[in-house]
Amino acid sequence: MDAADKVEAVLRYHESTKHQFHRYARSTDTLDWVNQPNAFRRYEGAPLTQLPILVADEDPLSPRYDDIYRRGSVPSAPLTIRSLSRLLEYALALSAWKRAGGTQWALRSNPSSGNLHPTEGYLVIGALPELSHAPGVYHYAPGEHGLERRADGSAEWFTQLMRGFPPRAFLVGLSSIHWREAWKYGERAFRYCQHDAGHVIGTLRIAAATLGWSAVVLHGQADETIEALLGLNRAEDFASAEREQPELIMLVWPNDSAGPWCAGAQRVLPLGLDPLLARELMTQDWRGTANRLSRDDPIAWTAIDEVARASRRAIGERDGLDLFDTPAPAHRNAAFPDGPPAGRIIRQRRSLLACDSRISVTAERFHAMLARVMPRVELEVNRRPMPWDAMAWEPRIHLALFVHRVDGLEPGLYVLVRDPTKLDKLKRAMHQHFDWSEPPGCPADLPLRRLESGDARQLATQVSCFQDIAGDGVFSLGMIAEYRDALFTHGPWFYRQLFWETGVIGQVLYLEAEAAGIGATGIGCFFDDPVHRVFGFSDLEFQSVYHFTIGGPVEDSRLTTLAPYGAREEEELKRRADHG
Numbered sequence: 001m002d003a004a005d006k007v008e009a010v011l012r013y014h015e016s017t018k019h020q021f022h023r024y025a026r027s028t029d030t031l032d033w034v035n036q037p038n039a040f041r042r043y044e045g046a047p048l049t050q051l052p053i054l055v056a057d058e059d060p061l062s063p064r065y066d067d068i069y070r071r072g073s074v075p076s077a078p079l080t081i082r083s084l085s086r087l088l089e090y091a092l093a094l095s096a097w098k099r100a101g102g103t104q105w106a107l108r109s110n111p112s113s114g115n116l117h118p119t120e121g122y123l124v125i126g127a128l129p130e131l132s133h134a135p136g137v138y139h140y141a142p143g144e145h146g147l148e149r150r151a152d153g154s155a156e157w158f159t160q161l162m163r164g165f166p167p168r169a170f171l172v173g174l175s176s177i178h179w180r181e182a183w184k185y186g187e188r189a190f191r192y193c194q195h196d197a198g199h200v201i202g203t204l205r206i207a208a209a210t211l212g213w214s215a216v217v218l219h220g221q222a223d224e225t226i227e228a229l230l231g232l233n234r235a236e237d238f239a240s241a242e243r244e245q246p247e248l249i250m251l252v253w254p255n256d257s258a259g260p261w262c263a264g265a266q267r268v269l270p271l272g273l274d275p276l277l278a279r280e281l282m283t284q285d286w287r288g289t290a291n292r293l294s295r296d297d298p299i300a301w302t303a304i305d306e307v308a309r310a311s312r313r314a315i316g317e318r319d320g321l322d323l324f325d326t327p328a329p330a331h332r333n334a335a336f337p338d339g340p341p342a343g344r345i346i347r348q349r350r351s352l353l354a355c356d357s358r359i360s361v362t363a364e365r366f367h368a369m370l371a372r373v374m375p376r377v378e379l380e381v382n383r384r385p386m387p388w389d390a391m392a393w394e395p396r397i398h399l400a401l402f403v404h405r406v407d408g409l410e411p412g413l414y415v416l417v418r419d420p421t422k423l424d425k426l427k428r429a430m431h432q433h434f435d436w437s438e439p440p441g442c443p444a445d446l447p448l449r450r451l452e453s454g455d456a457r458q459l460a461t462q463v464s465c466f467q468d469i470a471g472d473g474v475f476s477l478g479m480i481a482e483y484r485d486a487l488f489t490h491g492p493w494f495y496r497q498l499f500w501e502t503g504v505i506g507q508v509l510y511l512e513a514e515a516a517g518i519g520a521t522g523i524g525c526f527f528d529d530p531v532h533r534v535f536g537f538s539d540l541e542f543q544s545v546y547h548f549t550i551g552g553p554v555e556d557s558r559l560t561t562l563a564p565y566g567a568r569e570e571e572e573l574k575r576r577a578d579h580g
């Protein structure tokens with residue numbers, strides 16, 4: 001396939017997986033419950049190191065939630081097994097078990113479409129006391145909150161691999177098991193896997209921020225290199241197991257360095273790894289074989305295989321910004337001493353299942369939430385704010401909002417232009433009768449515009465697959481991608497990045513809702529073209545790719561909540577009590 005064929009294949013996939021009023025995207029007619037994939041991958045035979053279970057008030061202590069958004073206000077924690085444990089807890093760990101009747105299921109720090117969790121996490125890290133005296137490649141096992149050591153790397157190899165990066169930097173890799181989502185959602189599942197990966201970019205970047213660390217997606221990375229580095233290309237280790245597709249590698253590093261990497265210094269980060277060094281690992285001994293997730297072989301959804309092939313990134317396909325700087329020195333004084341700890345907000349994040357249609361938020365809170373998804377470069381430091389500094393590419397997603405109950409704001413349709421240089425482009429593409437007025441009280445630097453006043457509750461519910469949460473919430477929204485231009489400018493692989501960007505927006509909004517005392521839910525099920533018609537998009541220039549709602553939660557009293565790592569947490573509390 002040449003580049004044009006690949007873009008064609010991506011466009012075809014996107015069209016054929018649209019939900020229409022008269023036809024949902026292709027999936028099986030009924031759910032084959034016996035064949036439901038296991039949500040926990042394990043590598044049998046790979047040694048497991050359990051990470052310490054940390055209690056909320058234990059070191060490393062969580063900063064205040066608002067402080068993670070203030071550049072330089074969280075001092076960098078040293079890299080230890082405990083801080084690594086925190087990072088993975090806030091990014092990928094179990095957050096609770098839920099029980100209803102005779103069934104029990106786990107929730108995680110990262111949300112996932114249908115709670116099916118297609119995203120697997122890996123770590124490539126140097127020697128670390130209590131983990132290993134030599135660098136290695138690990139798979140993260142959320143059920144155990146542990147790391148399975150898949151392969152060893154020599155100290156020289158790791159030094160070479162990380163050349164050009166800050167000291168003590170390490171890598172977190174993500175892959176997707178498409179089958180986990182496709183089992184339930186059929187052909188549309190590839191989209192959901194990409195959203196989920198985006199949510200994890202968000203959880204990882206935010207988890208790093210609670211430790212005063214930085215993180216960035218190394219998006220100059222060929223998929224083949226990711227496979228070699230994480231061992232995903234080792235057919236022999238997946239003999240009877242469902243395969244994983246490479247998604248991305250993130251670089252994570254503490255901001256405690258001296259010299260050229262000291263806080264506030266400007267450096268150019270290479271946003272990719274040397275493919276030859278990654279391939280060197282292939283000659284190492286690897287440990288463990290992947291477990292089988294479903295009884296029967298996966299249903300072959302050829303549309304997913306085709307789009308996965310077409311949107312693979314080859315070696316040499318890269319673009320984006322290479323310039324990156326380290327955050328300014330930490331002030332070590334929290335600006336919001338009374339706000340909730342970030343860790344509490346992260347741990348308590350849940351999707352709302354129903355909305356209390358009486359709850360509203362103030363316009364001030366609404367504007368503050370929207371300000372957090374603005375990726376604008378902060379001029380004085382020439383850098384995007386957290387978490388947008390994790391994605392060194394131009395933002396391509398805008399928000400089309402259905403506002404229902406924001407005190408002081410007329411209900412109706414609004415738009416948030418996340419890249420203000422695109423305002424005119426959006427104006428031309430949307431209905432000509434929209435008024436584009438600046439809402440009263442809107443901060444001057446927030447590019448929010450009112451399109452049309454009116455009650456949009458029913459409309460929001462209808463276009464979100466008739467889900468009441470979209471109409472009963474405070475507001476809901478469609479995430480509008482600069483679709484055609486992004487694919488033709490960057491390449492077919494950028495299709496996945498569009499979805500990743502929406503996942504990060506969703507993650508920020510999930511936490512913002514928790515911090516505001518309300519709730520949120522990602523909405524993957526919506527009627528694509530009917531949404532376009534609501535806003536006037538008539539061609540492929542813009543496409544809505546993810547929906548989201550924010551509202552007052554309604555508790556389901558039939559559900560019991562249990563601790564994520566119950567017995568181990570009790571042991572830890574007992575140990576602390578015994579030691580005074």
Ligand SMILES: Cc1cc2nc3c(=O)[nH]c(=O)nc-3n(C[C@H](O)[C@H](O)[C@H](O)COP(=O)(O)O)c2cc1C
Nearest residue numbers: 107108111112113114115195350351522523524525
């Ligand atoms: C990409 C994505 C799409 C989702 N789509 C829907 C949806 O259409 N309707 C819904 O009720 N929940 C949706 N959810 C919420 C998930 O069902 C929820 O994240 C999952 O059950 C785990 O629960 P938790 O978020 O409370 O941890 C979606 C979540 C994600 C990340």
